[in-house]
Amino acid sequence: MREIPGSVAALCARLRAAGWEAYPVGGCVRDLLLGRTPGDWDVTTSARPEEVTALFDRTVPTGIKHGTVTVLTEDGGVEVTTFRAESGYADGRHPDAVTFGGDxxxxxxxxxxxxxxxALGPDGTVIDPFGGRKDLQARIIRCVGEPERRFREDALRMLRAVRFSAQLGFAVENATAEALRNNAGLSACLSAERVRTELEKTLLAPWPERGEGLFAWGLLAAFVGTDAQPDLTTLHRVPVRPLERWAALCALLLDEGSIRSAGEFLKALRLDGRTVRACAAGAELVKTMPRGAVGWRHALAEHGEDACTAAAAIGAAMVGGTYLQELAETLAEGSCVTVRELALSGAELAAMGYRGADIGAAQRRLLSHVLDHPKDNRPERLRELLKAER
Known part of the structure; x- marks a missing residue:
């Protein structure tokens, strides 16, 4: 197991010296046991938020209502949260009441x-009252206590179960899976932004095919209906980048009729405008998929790099092939695919006697030629082409 950063150990030691319990807890302990470097560190303590704030010079009240204070250390922020109990979950996401105390x-x-x-004790002992270490070894995702209760408390946990399965390559334990299916309707109360975040993390995970559970268990029914069954194993053909993975997912859902348009689906999930436009354009472009460097140069000129990237990803996911490689090679050429990249500027065309709209028309004709003959993008050759027109 890897070591705890010195700043985290010092933080816990300071809390303990002041008479409080303090333990690294949660995902950081899981990652240590898996031999991974934790992305962030959380500490649980018997100290109340105001006592934590008084003990450390640099703090941020990130969640005082729920007992959380972020202590700023030389290794980054550490979230320190008071022992607490929660009750009432009227919105299916947040506790109605938080009571500090307990053990x-x-x-x-x-x-x-x-x-x-x-959690980790002062001597590095793993404190594991619910069998988490055993479940790590068995490679399963299991709820603490009663799964139905956990999901009714916070519906986002259902999507997190699938996301952890995709990130770690773990199976979802049977009782937990059954509770997912039984409580899938609760996911309708989740914000689109929360759903988008969990879905994107799942799409970018090492085992994205485990994300099929999101559809099989009906967790995304608000966005794709209840019959969606995309084959997410095809995502392994696509680079692990958001644009490509979203484009591929859209194509799979369009192909089976689970969504009417990529743009509508992504807008509903509150994706950024750039991704929405690229995936929507890519879904149209793929109907006349470019081939070879000339085809991709024309597509880049007409639709832009994002849309072409989306189209190539869609092609890779749907039928395999060399679309992504062809596009990458075309981009690596550095050939002219926009008017701005022409070897003759608008000012130089004006100096040749072109005026107003004639300048733009001449540029478009030159670009059309250069897309087919990239080596002709030289000032003297472009001038020859224009003179030949007169």
Whole structure:
């Protein structure tokens, strides 16, 4: 198991010296046991937020209502959260009431999955009252306690279960999977932004095919209906980048009739405008998929790099082939694909006697020629072409 950063160890030591309990907890412990470097660090403590704030010079009140203070250290921010109990989840996402106090076991008992419900003691001992270490070894995602209750408390946990499965390559334990299916309707209360974030993390995960559970269990029914069954194994043909993965997903859903348009689907999920436009254009472009360098140069000139990237990703996901490679090679050529890249500028055309709209028309004709003959993008050759027209 990898070591705890010195700043985190010092933070815990300072809390303990002041008479409080303090333990690294949650995902950072899971990652340490998996031999990974944690992306962030969380500490749970018996100290209340105001006591944590008084003890450290640099703090940010990131979630005082829920007992969380971020302590700024030389290794980054560490979220320090008071032992707490929660009750009432009227909105299916947040507790109606938070009560500070209790002990470590009680604090761990409110967490989502056993693999996230472990802590490290002062001597480095793994404190694991719910069998998280055993589940790590068995490679399964299991809820802490009763799955139905965990998901009714926070519906986002259902999407997180699938996301962890895709990120870690773990199976979802049977009782947890059954609760996912039974409570899928609760996902309708989640914001589109929350759903988008979890879905994107799943699409970019090492095992994206495990994301099929999002559709099989009906967790995305608000966006794709209940019959969607995309084959996400095809995502392995596509680069692990958001644009390409979103484009490929849209293509799979369009192909099976689960969505009417890529643009509408992505807008509903609150994707950024650039991704929405690129995926929508790519879904149209793929109907007349470019081939070879000349084809891709023309497509780049007409639709832009983002749309072409989306189209190539769609082609790769749907039928395989060399679309992504062809596009990458075309881009690597550095050939002219826009008017701005022509070797003759608008000012130089004006100096040749062109005026007003004639300048733009001449540029478009030159670009059309250069897309087919990229080596002709030289000032003297472009002048020859224009003179030949007169």
């Amino acid at each position: 470590l076991t009680g604090d761990l008992s409110r967490r989502d999955f056993t693999i996230n419900a472990m």
